[in-house]
Amino acid sequence: MDIHGVRKSFGGVYALRGVSLEVRKGEIVGLIGPNGSGKSTLINVAAGYYRLEAGRISFGGVDITELAPHRRAKMGLARTYQHPRPFGSMNVRDNVAVVALFGRGEGIGTPQSAQRSARQWLELLGLEALEEEEVGSLTLQERRMLELARVLASDPRIILADEVLAGLTASETERVMEAVRKIQAMGVALLVVEHNVKAVSELSDRVVVLHEGEVLAEGAPCEVLQKESVRVAYLGGSAGDA
């Protein structure tokens, strides 16, 4: 996915001021930055929920700037939500099955085959015991895993993962990170928005730092996180304070 010169404002205030970034096949790119830096706006722009004022987005060589979200999903672009949003009237299995039905390309033909497919994704992420559960009874970590199972069922080529680790304990974080690594091993690219800098640096092949709607730094995690400008912007102090 290639995001080029993207600009977006709300009520005259720019949330993105000409952001460009690229996510290559099978790569994990960490997107970090302080609150209000434009991370969530960028995810929404990439998924097709906000119209751009300038710039373009291409995916697999195709310009998708004007495409509706469901058409982007059909091309293999999937997203998760910071606050998991499962379909409340469906159990765990059907939450995954409905996505399999409408996933990349034509999706899976019938609800029955989609339910069989859903079981496989739940097994992969260790959720098979919960398949008949109502989503209201799940813990936060289970809901996050369900979000991942759901996007996997769409047979994605890239996942825009919005803070999948937020609010998790250390052991839960490790489980979700393991799931993310499994997903990468399947050849799926991920753009991971995250506040947990340690986790991002462990997971990502590259890191992009956003600050006030602009790309502040980009590169290998260990190099980027050592930059003085990043430490000042992101951690709110000098390298010595951090």
Place this chain on the structure above:
Amino acid sequence: MRKQGAIWAIGVALAGLLALPTLSRSLGLPAYYLVFLYFFFFWVAQATSWNMISGYAGYFSFGQGAFYGAGVYGAAVLIDRHGVPYGLAVLGGALASVIVAYGIGLVVFRLRQIRGPVFALVTLAVAIALHSLVNNVGYLDGGQGIPLPKLEFPWGLSDVEFLYYAGLAVGLMAVGVGWWMYRSRYGWGLRAIHDDETVAEGLGVPTFAYKMTALAASGAVAGLSGGLHALQVRYVTADAVFSLRVPLMVIMMCVLGGPRHWLGPVLGAGVVHSINDRLSGPGMGRVSEIVMGLLLMVVVATLPEGIYGRVKARGALAGAVGLTVMGMAMAGGVVLLNALAIGVGASVILLVVPRRG
């Protein structure tokens, strides 16, 4: 095995319904039984139509009167003003309703913020606007009402028998479409839209196209049933057609029966119509409203998924109790339709009573 049993039960019920007019004629039963069933089919079609957009997709509508009214007036105008054969006129009524539905959809769904209560109000406003239009345009009505001529029906059928069969066909078609929607990929997409439209769109559900299709299908079914109903009432007036009766009745039927399942509107129509029909005599209108209002309050408070949710668990028991009570009432000298209403009431009470423990 269970599936086979269900197919047999449906086959037997269908054969019984098809044979009923002949049976009724040979036994010399009152024609009112067929009229009673025609109205049941009518309400099944209207409630199923409402459920397609409001139950499945979650877009709560107060505009059922607009779809139904477009069907009634479409057919009446074609017959009275243009001499169109009634079969074609009824189809014309359905088309008029689809056009209204499509128009609402294009305006409401293109402007994405129109959801929830605002959607409900917009649909109500369309029904009110249509009422006013029909009342003020002489070609459509002009406030005079449209009397329809007595029509000749094929195969020597009386008007009551013809309407019974046509109503049965439209009702079955409506339930068939509702059933297919519920089980198909399309229905899964509507359910996702109902739960969270933004997420559904992002995961690949073409929400705009799906909602437009649901609205158009809802309009087609309501319009077809409305067009046929013009032949039943034979004197259509804007005040009666566009009153709040139809939207309120279908909402009550679906909420009572269960708006998330194809069987919900059928159950709701059965319960409401069988009880309401018995409370519709002179001076009984208020009693009917009170009974229905109370029933609706109890169901909404105790069974948010409608009585369908309980039918799965205790449907057989409720059916047996209902039939027993009905049989006892008839043995005690109560006439058939009164006994039916009492039996249905007993079944509903059993379904509504909370589980112990």
